[in-house]
Amino acid sequence: MTADNAEWKTTACVLCSLNCGVKVQLTEDGRSIARTRGDEAHPGSRGYLCNKASRLNYYQNRADRLMSPMRRCADGSYEPIDWDTAIAEIAEKLAAVRDTHGGDKIFYYGGGGQGNHLPGAYSRTSMQPLGMQYRSNALAQEKTGEFWVAQRMLGGWAHGDFDHAQVVIFLGKNPWQSHGFSRARISIREMAKDPERTLIVIDPKRTETADLADIHLAVTPARDAWLLAGMVATLVQEDLVNRTWLAEHAAGLDAVAGVFLDVDIADCADKSGLEEATVRSTARLIARADSVAVLEDLGVQMNRHSTLVSYLQRLLWLLTGNFGRPGTHYTANGLGNLASGDENGVSPVAGARIIGGLVPCNVITSEVLTDHPNRYRAMFIESGNPVHSLADSSRWREALRALEVSVVIDVAMTETARQADYVLPATTQYEKAEATFFNFEFPDNYFHVRQPLFEPPEGPLDEAEIHMRIAEALGAVPEGLEQELIDVLATAGREGFREAVFTKLAEDPALLGIAPGLLYRTLGTVLPAGMRNAATLWAVCHQYAMSSRAALLATGLEGEGMDLGDALFDALVSEPSGVIFSREQWSDVWARVPGGTVQLELPDLLADVAQLNTESPEETTAEFPFLLSAGERRSFTANTIIRNPEWRRKDAQGALFINPDDAARLNLGEGSTARISTRAGAQDVLVALNDRMHKGHVSLPNGMGLDYPDAEGVLKKTGTSPNELTSSELRDEYVGTPWHKSVPARIEAVD
Ligand code: SF4
Structure with a gap:
């Protein structure tokens, strides 16, 4: 060294x-x-x-790195082409779709994962000239139900103050493996050893977090709605609601109480597989607690009644006054809002509700594979691998090949890239400045712009540069504008640049679309070495400084007028460990709740509650007697940006976890092979006996089934991709999120 x-x-x-x-x-x-x-x-x-x-x-460092633009040949192979050819052909073909059918027929998917959100910001540079309207990303298969409910009740998504709550509830969530809040394992250990605090885990499986819990409610798979309805009904029927707090802060109590007074708690307990006494005592414990914080995650969000469950768990802590004070819940002050629950109309073919601007992932393929005149005819995908990560991989392969043109931007030849017409190589997340907007801390919130670790190799380009080149090929960048702004920067500095940019935008609002790419090409050239990709955050900083001036000044940052936005931007690009950009008081949380009043009454979801006791849940059939939890988070699963299987220290194949009693019945032993079949497909899987699993419930991890070249360069697949077994039809009725955690399945021994 x-x-x-x-x-x-x-x-x-x-x-x-x-x-x-x-x-x-x-x-x-x-x-x-x-x-x-x-x-x-x-x-x-x-x-x-x-x-x-x-x-x-x-x-x-990977053997599958893409170094050149690739074009698909007639036989399905790919040939390298130069950047000028790739950009010219892509721009011409996408413009033809726009001019013939309308830009709204070009769909955008992705834009960032758990480590890189800046491609999403830069994508506007080419989306706007193309007139693209519809988009989606992985949030629309996980979180949009929760966002929608939170928006209607509280005006935004609320996070728990887990470090200070007396009672913490993890619902369909195993933070030991999937985290979800800062320093999760340290926090869980502290909760577990503090006798004054109670940790409750609601999960069919006895997870690592459940091992440390005071109470583990091993709910019957897919029946969380009944358990939560029984608990809320206990609060109402035993008059445990916090009437004083509700009178001051909430509306709709009478409507909610009217419905829950009629809920049969014994029936709810029975359907959820728990004792009525347990359901009631847990609700009483929540009502008695000084503070309660709840975290729901994919175990319920990708499951039956998911949007209803998001509503019910909020009623649990709102009826007991657990919002807007230490140890409870807060809506964070963000630099951007990735958790929007706004409704933005419906998708053009299926008429599916669009939440936070995102078309439900589960309807995208049906909006391609149709003769409907409004179908998507082209697709732009970056930092995403929908063929692997969204339901029903085979239908995704079919949909991508049915498009008139498809473009993927990625660092590797992914499963999605192998169906695209063009694949464009991007720099990695460690070869440029990057950031995410997943920051939900309070009372101090921070933003971290990462500085690059490595020089990018010849070949790949930053996504910002790719989008800007497409915009130029489309004729969307006025001649001389880039040089004019660079000259202003050189002669009049940042202040003159700011004035020039805002003047240009006022004169020609169409420039707003290409502004991210323009900032990359202009402001980016004078940023510290390697930080060019952070340029688009300059506009974000100015927006934030205008909307949250008091919270920003409270951090100690100084600046008069517009200088404050520049001061924040300069701090972000120069501080390698991140910057606190918001400092608030608990009272500030209430300013983000519309009218300062929590809305308890959501009529559509209350109507669902009223039906629960008459509903006879029957998730399995004689043909498919098991429920598969597809995509479990384990100690060596992560997002799929690491494709080399050697990164896993254990569970290399991603085994099927099955209860030993179920395995014995099926003649399956440890390390044997089973065939798992669902309505969508069948896969052979390695079996691991696991007494933590509920009987009748099996699981496969996420992130498996990726191709990776072996030492001879031959692609080898490791493990089973869960989405070869899932269906886009099994989904939430409100927001279309998939039921990946309760896929009906059949398990058989393979000779
Ligand atoms: S996976 Fe990475 S980001 Fe997530 S908790 Fe572990 S160290 Fe932190």
Whole structure:
């Protein structure tokens, strides 16, 4: 290791939405990550890392790296082409779709994962000239139901103050493995050892978090709605609601109480597989607690009644007054809002509700594979792998091949890229400045712009540059504008640049669309080395400084007028561990609740509650007697940006977990092979006996089934891709989120 490389560089982990701060040492040649430790100066993680961060080099250094634009040939193979040819052909073909059928027939998917949200910001540069209207990303198969409910009740998504809550409830959530809040394992251990606090886990499986819980409610798979309805009904029927708090802060109590007075708690308990006494005593414990914080996640969000469950769990803590004070819940002050629950009309073919601007992932293929005149005819996909990560992989392959033109931007030849007409290579997340908007801390919130670790190789380009080149090929960038702004920067500095940009935008509002790419090409050239990709955040900082001036000044940052936005931007690009950009009081949370009043009454979901006792849940059939939880988070699963299977220290094949009693009945032993069949397909899987599993419930991990070249360069698949078994038809009636955690399945021994 040279003196240079002995230096600890600062970055972040990109393997889950927490993006913990990481310090790394590089190898002597400067090309690989040699050592990793937590970054004590990171405002969120404060030195914390889980086991996964030490494997980040598998993302950066890979045998499947794309180095040149690729064009699909008639036989399905790919040929490398130069950038000028790729950009010219893509622009021409997308413009033809726009001019013949309308830009709204070009669909956009992706724009960032758990480590990189800046491609999404830059994508506007080409989307706007193309007139693209519809888009989606993974949030629309996980979170949009929760966002929609939260928006209607509280005006925004609320996060729990888990470190200070007396009672913490994890609902369909195993934070030991999937995190979901800062320093999760440390927090869970502290909760577990504090006798004054109670940790409750609601999960069919006895997870690592459940091991540490005071109460584990092993609900029957897919029956969370009944358990929660029984608990809310207990609050109402035993008059445990916080009437004083509700009178001051909430509306709609009478309507809610009217419905829950009629809910049969014994029936709810029976359907959820728990004792009535347990349901009632847990509700009483919540009512008695000084403070309660709840975190729901994919175990319920990708399951039956998911939107209803999001509503019921909020009623549990709102009826007991657990919002807007320490230890409860808050809506965070963000630099951007990725958790919007706004309704934005419906999708053009299926008429599916669009939440936060996102078309439900489960309707996209049906909006391609149709002769409907409004069908999507082209698709732009970046930082996303829908063929692998969305329901029904085979239908996704069919849909992509049915398009008139499809373009993928990625660092590797993914399952999705292998169906596209053009594949464009991007720089990795460690070769440019990057950031995410998944920051929900309070009372201090932070933003972390990562500085690059490596020089990009010849070939790949930043997504910002790709979008800008397409915009130029479309004729959307006025001649001379870029140079004019660069000259202003050189002669009049940042203040003159600001004035020139705002004047140009006022004169020609169409420039707003290409503004991100323009900032990359102009302001980006004068930023500190390697930070060009952060340029689009300049506009975000100015917007934020205008809307949240008091919260920004409270952090100690200074600046008169528009200078404050520039001061924030300069701090973001120069501080390697992140910057606190918002400092608030608990009273500020109420300013984000419309009218300062929580809305308890959601008539559509209350109507569902009224039906629960007459509903006879029957998730399985004689043909498919098991429920598959597809995409379980385990100790060596993450998002799919690491494709090399060697990164896993254990569970290399991603085994099917099955209860030993079920396995014995089916003559399955440890390490045997089983065939799992669903309505969507069948796969052979390795079996692992696991007495933590509920009987009748099996699980497969997420992130498996990716192709990766072996030593001879031959692509090999490791494990089973869960979405070869899932269906886009099994989905929530309100927002279309899939029921991946309760897929009816059949398990058979393979000879
Ligand atoms: S996987 Fe998540 S929790 Fe673990 S180190 Fe990375 S960002 Fe932090």
